[in-house]
Amino acid sequence: xxxxxxxxxxxxxxxxxxxxxxxxxxxxxxxxxxxxxxxxxxxxxxxxxxxxxxxxxxxxxxxxxxxxxxxxxxxxxxxxxxxxxxxxxxxxxxxxxxxxxxxxxxxxxxxxxxxxxxxxxxxxxxxxxxxxxxxxxxxxxxxxxxxxxxxxxxxxxxxxxxxxxxxxxxxxxxxxxxxxxxxxxxxxxxxxxxxxxxxxxxxxxxxxxxxxxxxxxxxxxxxxxxxxxxxxxxxxxxxxxxxxxxxxxxxxxxxxxxxxxxxxxxxxxxxxxxxxxxxxxxxxxxxxxxxxxxxxxxxxxxxxxx
Numbered sequence: 001x002x003x004x005x006x007x008x009x010x011x012x013x014x015x016x017x018x019x020x021x022x023x024x025x026x027x028x029x030x031x032x033x034x035x036x037x038x039x040x041x042x043x044x045x046x047x048x049x050x051x052x053x054x055x056x057x058x059x060x061x062x063x064x065x066x067x068x069x070x071x072x073x074x075x076x077x078x079x080x081x082x083x084x085x086x087x088x089x090x091x092x093x094x095x096x097x098x099x100x101x102x103x104x105x106x107x108x109x110x111x112x113x114x115x116x117x118x119x120x121x122x123x124x125x126x127x128x129x130x131x132x133x134x135x136x137x138x139x140x141x142x143x144x145x146x147x148x149x150x151x152x153x154x155x156x157x158x159x160x161x162x163x164x165x166x167x168x169x170x171x172x173x174x175x176x177x178x179x180x181x182x183x184x185x186x187x188x189x190x191x192x193x194x195x196x197x198x199x200x201x202x203x204x205x206x207x208x209x210x211x212x213x214x215x216x217x218x219x220x221x222x223x224x225x226x227x228x229x230x231x232x233x234x235x236x237x238x239x240x241x242x243x244x245x246x247x248x249x250x251x252x253x254x255x256x257x258x259x260x261x262x263x264x265x266x267x268x269x270x271x272x273x274x275x276x277x278x279x280x281x282x283x284x285x286x287x288x289x290x291x292x293x294x295x296x297x298x299x300x301x302x303x304x305x306x
Contacts, residue, residue: 004058005032005301009238011266026266027051028238030299031058031070036078037289037296038070039244041220041237046203048221059306065221072223073244077289087289091250093282094232096261097147103133108141114279117143118175118257123150127180128162135166138173145175145257152203154180156187163195176200176214200231216259219248233259239271243290246282270295 007030013023028041029051040055042048049057049064057067080087097118098111111119123130127150134146159180163171178200181187192199192213200214205222215227220235232249234242246260257280263271264278274292276283285291 002034004304006304007299007301013266032301033074034078035081036074038073039238039241040070041235041241059304069220081289084288087247088284093246093250094254094258095280096258099262116280118145120147123148127154128158131162146173147175149178150180152179152182156191160194179203219245224248224252230254231256231258234262236262239263239275243285
C-alpha cells in the first residue's frame with residue numbers, strides 16, 4: 001500500500017469511562033496512506049495490543065484485528081476521496097443511544113433534553129446496587145429505555161435477587177443487559193431464563209452461538225455481520241474512527257438504535273467540535289470520504305518507519 005504516515009493524538013476524558021479503566025488520557029494514532037485515512041485506538045484493558053505494538057504491526061505488514069480494520073477504513077476512505085465524494089452519500093446513519101458513564105439525574109435529564117430515548121449506562125461490581133438506582137430513577141424518566149453494560153463484572157445471584165423485586169413494567173424498560181457475566185462462565189443462560197431480560201454480547205462476539213439475542217459490534221475491531229439484532233458502537237476512539245463506525249452501520253442498513261455518539265465523553269478538540277453536540281442523529285462530517293478534509297490536511301504527519 002505504499003508509505004504510511006501517522007499523527008499521534010491523545011483524548012482526555014471528562015469522567016471515568018468504564019469499570020475496566022481509571023485512566024483519563026487515551027492515546028491513539030491517525031494513519032494516512034495515499035489518499036485514505038484511518039484510526040488506531042487500542043484498549044489494552046480489553047486485551048488489545050499497545051499502540052506501539054499496533055504501529056509496529058502496521059509497519060511490518062502484520063495485520064492484527066485493529067490493524068486490519070484500520071487498513072479497511074483507509075482503503076474505503078481513500079477510494080471515496082479519489083472520487084471526490086462522501087462515503088455517506090445515499091446512506092442513512094441509524095440513531096444512537098446516549099452513552100452515560102455517570103448515573104445521576106443531571107446527565108439523564110440532559111440526555112432527554114437532547115432527544116435521546118435510549119441510554120446506555122455502566123453497571124458496577126455485582127450490579128445489584130446499580131439496578132436499584134436505575135429502578136428508583138425510572139418513574140422520573142417514563143418512556144426511557146435502558147441498556148446496562150456490566151463489562152462482565154456482574155454476579156448472577158445478586159442480579160437475580162434484585163430483579164426478583166421488579167415488576168414486569170419495570171423490566172420492560174430494560175432494553176438489554178450487556179455482558180452481565182462472562183459468556184462462557186455458565187451463568188449467562190440462567191440469568192437470561194430466570195430474569196426474562198434480553199442479553200447482549202460484546203466481548204467474545206466471534207465465538208458466540210446464534211442464541212445471543214443482541215450482538216454489539218465495533219467496526220474498529222470487527223467486520224460487519226448479519227444478525228437478528230445488531231447494535232453498532234464506536235470504540236470510544238477518535239472522531240474519525242467514530243465516523244467509520246457510523247458508515248459501517250449505515251452501509252449495512254442497521255435499524256437498531258446504535259452507540260455512535262461518544263465524542264462528547266472527551267474534552268473538546270477541533271475534530272470533536274466538527275461532530276457537533278451529542279444527539280440521537282449522527283452529524284456527518286463535511287468533506288470527502290469520512291470527512292474532516294481540512295482538519296486532516298493540516299495535521300503534522302510523520303512517516304512511519306519499518
